[in-house]
Amino acid sequence: MVDTNAEADIRGIDINKLAKGFAEEAIVFKKFINQTSTKAREIRWYAKTSGILDSVDTTTITASQIANTSFKSRPVVVEQSWTRYTSYVRKYFVESPWLSDEDIKDCDIDILATNIRDLVRAVANQVDARIYNQLSTGTGVQTSVSVADGWDDTVTGDPIADILTAKGAIRGYGYNPEGSTMIITATEHRQLLQWLINVKGSSIPSFANKSLESGVVMEILGCNVVVSQNATANQCLIFTKDAATWKSFTPITSVSINDPGIGTKIRVWEEGEIIVHDPKACYLLTVV
Secondary structure, rough: OOOOOOHHHHHHHHHHHHHHHHHHHHHHHHOOOOEEOOOOOOOEEEEEOOOOOOOOOOOOHHHHHHOOOOOOOOOOOOOEEEEEEEOOOEEEEEEEOOOOOOOHHOOOHHHHHHHHHHHOOOOOOOHHHHHHHHHHOOOOOOEEEOOOOOOOOOOOOOOOHHHHHHHHHHHHHOOOOEEEEEOHHHHHHHHHHHHHHHHHOOOOOOHHHOOOHHHHHEEOOOEEEEEOOOOOOOEEEEEEEEHOOEEEEEEEEEEEEOOOOOOOEEEEEEEEEEEEEHHHHHEEEEEO
């Protein structure tokens, strides 16, 4: 059946809806941080210096002066400070080759839907990589090395101690680590499960029933575990939702470019940037 001119736009709308559906499935890391929009490509933001004002924040005021002020004396003066940063929106942009009308109509494979899906995943993959990179390397992110010889050593390794250390450090800066996200690769996931089951004799942990929808594969010590190859090997990144915000300049968008009698080209793009405004709510474990 041949599309009329009036129906041509419907095909484009369907393509865009299909792309957005794939985006909801493919984009993982963005779900675990805050999301807001921005109207400008240049983003000015501020990072607070400290969570709790005490002796950590100044060399002249101690916590005891705040807690044990003498009678009739004036209160101790403390002040929060901020550091100003500027970030710039990044564009993630990709398109398909021309897909001929004939191939679209009679190929055994649905080349239109397949290309839309893979183009969206290509963009989402790069967005995920950017989010992970900034969360794991941002200025002020807490870091440490795992106990003894790491998670791959069943004798001296202790993933539970490492995770509890990370949670304690995050809590130490005033953030609630319960419900944190923990991102690891498939290798670290395997090592964690082997340690739990083979070394400690634990029962097999319960796995998320909707892992494909949420990205969470299991829960341990109050952390939602996400397995992704966009994570870095030999690392375990734990963070709360408060740690960062994805600033969306242009949400995931797709268009079909039609050349009558020739074919269709699909173009997909997204524009935005991650702002790690609370780096102390992140903790990067090196688990080797």
